[in-house]
Amino acid sequence: MTVAQDLHELEAHAAHNYHPLPIVITEAEGAWVTDVEGRRYLDALAGYSALNFGHRHPQLIAAAEAQLRRVTLTSRAFHHDQFAPFCADLARLTGMDAVLPMNTGAEAVETAIKLARRWGYRVKGVERDRATIVVADDNFHGRTTTIVGFSTDPDAREDFGPFAPGFRSVPFGDAAAIEAAIDETTVAVLLEPVQGEAGIRVPPPGYLREVRRITRERDVLFLADEIQSGLGRTGTTFACDLEDVVPDVFLLGKALGGGVVPVSAIAANRELMDVFTPGSHGSTFGGNPLACAVGRAVIAMLETGEFQARGRELGARLDAGLRALPQDRVVEVRTIGLWAGIELAPGNRARTVCERMLAEGVLAKDTHETTVRLAPPLVVTEDEVDHIVEVLGAAIG
Structure with missing residues (x-):
């Protein structure tokens, strides 16, 4: 079954109280999810912080x-x-x-x-x-x-x-x-x-x-x-x-x-x-x-303190990467721990940016038209944080 077929079936019978990105997830582990066609995506939303410890933590x-x-x-x-x-x-x-x-x-x-x-x-x-x-x-x-x-x-x-x-x-x-x-x-x-x-x-x-x-x-x-x-x-x-x-x-x-x-x-x-x-x-x-x-x-x-430390350390890395994005496209970066809101310059739609990121294998979500939200699970690696920033930069470029 293709993503398009799954989306058609979902839209046929589901209430339209959400406007999800066009992906149908079938499996997930850690910071990664897999869709019905077998393509993998880095989850940079983590269920709005419900997945702080990643998908299916052992x-x-x-x-x-x-x-x-x-x-x-x-x-x-x-x-x-x-x-x-x-x-x-x-x-x-x-x-x-x-x-x-x-x-x-x-x-x-x-x-x-x-x-x-x-x-x-x-x-x-x-x-x-x-x-x-x-x-x-x-x-x-x-x-x-x-x-x-x-x-x-x-x-x-x-x-x-x-x-x-x-x-x-x-x-x-x-x-x-x-x-x-x-x-x-x-x-x-x-x-x-x-x-x-x-x-x-x-x-x-x-x-x-x-x-x-x-x-x-x-x-x-x-x-x-x-x-x-x-x-x-x-x-x-x-x-x-x-x-x-x-x-x-x-x-x-x-x-x-x-x-x-x-x-x-x-x-x-x-x-x-x-x-x-x-x-x-x-x-x-x-x-x-x-x-x-x-x-x-x-x-x-x-209670081990491990995840709080990862939030601080990886959050600092995320913040540094986001602040290097082109200032003509990003008017404000708000970060705290491993959590960020990226305010786009007028004329840029956050939904469009998130769709472009999806096409490159990273899941993020827009809010209030002009803001991209990032909240990767606390189990992401440094390289994965860098990849999120790289894909976001290309999507707004």
Whole structure:
């Protein structure tokens, strides 16, 4: 079967909520994928950071296979032997002492919103049903109706209302605007430490420390959405680590499932997490045995520090290569760890550049018309990083 035939079949019956590049993948290993015609491609997107450890990492596949032979789902109506160790492992990694597992990143965000509101009413004393949360312009926290209601992206919002009230959006990177938006109804500030979907938008130095100061002084929770930025991507375990900041709640997902199963979670201290009581929140699949087994293997890999170091070292190499690209075609390069947004000069379409890269055997993705995103898995080699830059340079040349 050819790529064209496969694409025709997919388009015939699939909803058109994505506009994928014309490739049909059948196999993958490490940083490489293979299409239906046997052609190999270097994956420079890594599932938007869900594949930080590459495709089918042997340790993660072994953990999944071992668990598949035992038990995969019990629901939280019963205990299983992987749940408590997973929560303990993730609590240790985050420095918190309580964990609530879910499945997707959007669920982690919704869970954190519920936690913040209930804390606001039951602990802070905010008037019932008046809680507000401060968010940032150009955010991406998922696609549920609550979340898209405070998005500033018209594609995410249009014709999905009415939306839930209670959110105030301010410019990303502007701590003073956050402070001005806080009043007696404010229960939390919800931020991505680095905005991924917006094109790898890195805030100015000191921003996260200032947000942490403001939220502490104003008795407001700091919710850090590390779903894309966390777990090694920025060269540290969490992007918040770059400024030695500890939020009240970590929101995690994507790489937590190792590219094997969807796993997400929030982590906080016990006193805060205990605003949840039996029956107040849950999920049929959240914290299932298979997810917990894979998540534990991911955490064990991160605790070696190897992948964070690779993020730093290979990220520096990627940054150096990107900054050597022709300045008449690239107006800005934004990098942090092994993560980059390349802003193209006016008149250049990022989609076209990604299609050209595809033709040369490298997978990347556009965002917001003019930005090419790169997030290769942390298992790439130096030569592969150089190859990504070389192919990108030719594609924009």
